Amino acid sequence: MDFSIPAELQALQARTRAFIADELIPLERDARCTPHGPNEDLRRELINKARAAGLLSSHVSAEFGGLGLNHFAKAIVFEEAGYSPLGPVALNIAAPDEGNMHLLEQVASPAQKERWLRPLAAGKIRSCFCMTEPAPGAGADPGMLMTSAVKDGEDYLISGEKWFITGAEGASFAIIMAKLENGDATMFLADMDSPGITIERAMDSLDTCFPGGHGVVSFDNLRVPAEHILGELGQGFRYAQVRLSPARLTHCMRWLGAARRAHDVATDYARKRQAFGKPIGAHEGVGFMLADNEMDLHATRLSVWHCAWVLDQGALGKHESSVAKVLSSEAIWRVVDRSVQILGGQGVTHETVVARIFADVRAFRIYDGPSEVHRWSIARHILRGNQHNAH
Incomplete structure (x- = not known):
């Protein structure tokens, strides 16, 4: 390696x-x-x-x-x-365009790629990914999917409600996860200006970095022709993993850069700000936080690089993806939180970019599966392995 x-x-x-x-x-x-x-x-x-x-x-x-x-x-x-x-x-x-481009390139038909992927890759349009639903619908448990797709002649009629849909406002098209009459999940492509799609409202959130923010989107008998099915009928959950496993890793990559920025701002401040006769970085209370930041950044980078290398070999499993996501999201959070602390009063204002990064990265411990769900998945993997080894 x-x-x-x-x-x-x-x-x-x-x-x-x-x-x-x-x-x-x-x-x-x-x-x-x-x-x-x-x-x-x-x-x-x-x-x-x-x-x-x-x-x-x-x-x-x-x-x-x-x-x-x-x-x-x-x-x-x-x-x-x-x-x-x-x-x-x-x-x-x-996100979500990066993950959507990856999914479209892997799964979409040639005609779908020309209609949606090419302008998306050129930056001419934006997209959204409609999977998460209000209770009792799908959230951390995708098996609770409620949005329905009912066959009507050669078309499908999609009805349901989604929320936390990043980039919905201003998106040109959506990838929609819906449940067929037999219970199988399927992905559909639809232009956002299609009759039957309504953006109900924007949701106020801590983060401010995603164009279009996060929205609540409803579907009321949205008519989607069969040629706009993404991939094969009934394979929605499998395609979700095609999208989500690399997307979890690319989240780690991007937020690692943000954490490094926060650390750099805090380090510069710790060199210059004087207290009790010397730069605050020379005091162990601050210096040790900088050291811990450096170690968390290093560990995150190694985890990300390892998973990227394994993914390039085509062998990254869901277990490894979950490990990297939890390790990275929590280490990155610690780095940015310490950086706020080092900056003191400036850390909780917008005098620097760190407060903005702080608000943005907090959500990373929830996006693409909260840490608790990934820990549960990791534990199940460990127990299955132990049971196998026992036999």
């Missing part, structure tokens, strides 16, 4: 880092950054900057305008992008 970074990837890393520093960090206080993410005008400006820099949609194949990076290379580039809250949006690698 070789984690050395090839020269060409080092060059791409340096180019991405310079792009973030020179083009995006100066825009972080732009008035077009709203409580529900960058507005469309700013998003398009960011996309154009990344396109001009040759950094757009790095995870997508060259056939659809991307750089075709493997998972290990993505780990390098996505961390650099995450260093600014605007980075993933600019590079067109933010």
Whole structure:
């Protein structure tokens, strides 16, 4: 297992880092950054900057305008992008679009790819992924899916309600998870301006980095032709894993960059701020927090790189994905929380970017499965292994 970074990837890393520093960090206080993410005008400006820099949609194949990076290379580039809250949006690698592009490239028909994937990869449009539902519907347990898809001639009529749908406001199309009459889950593609789709409201949330924010979306006899089924009938849960396992890992990559940014801001402050006759970083109370940050960042990076390498071999299991997600999300949270503490009063204001990162990363312990569900899954894996070994 070789984690050395090839020269060409080092060059791409340096180019991405310079792009973030020179083009995006100066825009972080732009008035077009709203409580529900960058507005469309700013998003398009960011996309154009990344396109001009040759950094757009790095995870997508060259056939659809991307750089075709493997998972290990993505780990390098996505961390650099995450260093600014605007980075993933600019590079067109933010959730949910990044995961949707991956899913479409793996599963969609040629016609579906031309209609939805190509403009999405070009940054011309946005998308959303409609799976999570209000109680008693699907949340951490996807088996509780309530949204229905009833066959009507050659079409399907979809009805139900979804919430926490990231990017719904302003999205051009949706990937919708619905349950067939026999109980099997299936994914459907639909344009968001189709009759039968209503964005009920935007949900106020701690994070402010996702364009369109998070919305409540209802479907009332939405008519979807059979040719807009994504993949095969009844394979929705299997395709969800095609999307979610890599998406959990790319979340780790991006938020690692954000945590590194918070740590860098805190470190700079700890060098300069004086208290009791010396820089606060020279006091063990602060210095030890910086040391703990460094260790958490290092452990997270090794976990992410390991999983990316395994994924490139085509062998990453759900268990390993869960381990990386819990380890990373909780270590990243600790890094950012300590950074707030080191900054003191400045840490709880928007004098620096750290408070914004703090609010954004808190949700990572919930997105793509809360830590508790992943721990439960990991425990089941351990017990199955022990039972097997006993025989």
